[in-house]
Amino acid sequence: MVTIALDAMGGDHAPAVVVEGALEALREPELEVLLVGPKQLLAEELQRRDAAPARLRVVEASQVVGMGESPSEAFRHKRDSSISVGLGLIKRGEAEGFVSAGNSGAVVAAAVAILGLLPGVERPALGMVFRSLAGPLLLLDVGATVSCKPHNLLQFALMGSAYMERVLGIARPRVGLLSNGEEPSKGPAVVKAAHRLLRLQAGVNFVGNVEGKDLPKGTVQVVVTDGFTGNIVLKTSEGMTELFYQMLGESFASAPHFAVAGFILKPALKEMAKSLDYSEYGGAPLLGVGGVVVVAHGRSDAKAIKNAVLVAKHAVEVDALAALQLEGLSQIPDEGWPEGAAGDVPGRT
Numbered sequence: 001m002v003t004i005a006l007d008a009m010g011g012d013h014a015p016a017v018v019v020e021g022a023l024e025a026l027r028e029p030e031l032e033v034l035l036v037g038p039k040q041l042l043a044e045e046l047q048r049r050d051a052a053p054a055r056l057r058v059v060e061a062s063q064v065v066g067m068g069e070s071p072s073e074a075f076r077h078k079r080d081s082s083i084s085v086g087l088g089l090i091k092r093g094e095a096e097g098f099v100s101a102g103n104s105g106a107v108v109a110a111a112v113a114i115l116g117l118l119p120g121v122e123r124p125a126l127g128m129v130f131r132s133l134a135g136p137l138l139l140l141d142v143g144a145t146v147s148c149k150p151h152n153l154l155q156f157a158l159m160g161s162a163y164m165e166r167v168l169g170i171a172r173p174r175v176g177l178l179s180n181g182e183e184p185s186k187g188p189a190v191v192k193a194a195h196r197l198l199r200l201q202a203g204v205n206f207v208g209n210v211e212g213k214d215l216p217k218g219t220v221q222v223v224v225t226d227g228f229t230g231n232i233v234l235k236t237s238e239g240m241t242e243l244f245y246q247m248l249g250e251s252f253a254s255a256p257h258f259a260v261a262g263f264i265l266k267p268a269l270k271e272m273a274k275s276l277d278y279s280e281y282g283g284a285p286l287l288g289v290g291g292v293v294v295v296a297h298g299r300s301d302a303k304a305i306k307n308a309v310l311v312a313k314h315a316v317e318v319d320a321l322a323a324l325q326l327e328g329l330s331q332i333p334d335e336g337w338p339e340g341a342a343g344d345v346p347g348r349t
Contacts, residue, residue, distance in 0.1 A: 009082040067102065075110050125286075142234045146228045177194055207219075
């Protein structure tokens, strides 16, 4: 039995869709879900659905972290929030994983403070799984560590490779470093230095720099970047997908013969939409902290919550944490990182 703590108050549509997603996830065997939030409110949600599954328990948390709150302030002043209480369940050994669709910054801050970082890891990374033409692609970081040093990007590559191997079963995943050109000379100083480190690291199947246009092609399975850039890539891809389907719908509605074509193509378009749907992959694993933590999209529906819970369950079952420990690698020198060339990203101290 795997026990997953679920933030019942996280997300734009909490707690209703979170409760619904928990109930859908419990159709899977060998799973227990701890719903974390105000007991009275959650009891009413369950009563409304006439649901009282044996493998679901409610854990009291009296406070809620808003989507716009400062992560550090929320952690300091809301110690009984559904995020802190849920992560505390892992710390005390009462749960093996935690899922939240709430304030991602607050989840990251609380996870680092409560669970700590794994041996050898200096900064956490949020990794988002996308669908490419060649299968799943993991982009990290997408928001946990905005400003990175070269060795942070190396560690992200190692953790991303380990996650893809252990959780998604992809042996020796190809790793690319996101830059504005394929040549090693392209990019800011931090990217150039990271390129040299990755080229020298035997534990990474590094293929070189990749550009934004390469991500949908699936030329690599892991793409490494800082959290600022990664978050922009993530939000841009979401916006472009929404624009594509809006324009497609408008085109089909613009003329009768287009409407007929749309009707004929509807099954294929539904299948394509499913493959591009972020909810199919459940959420973003927070790599580098001392527990299995999955951050779901703030707009998650019940299906996305269910899949996020199942991703966390699978990560526990395959012992993903054991594969993510980078003990000894924190002392790797930043070869080629020029003195005084820190700019926005400080060099190692």
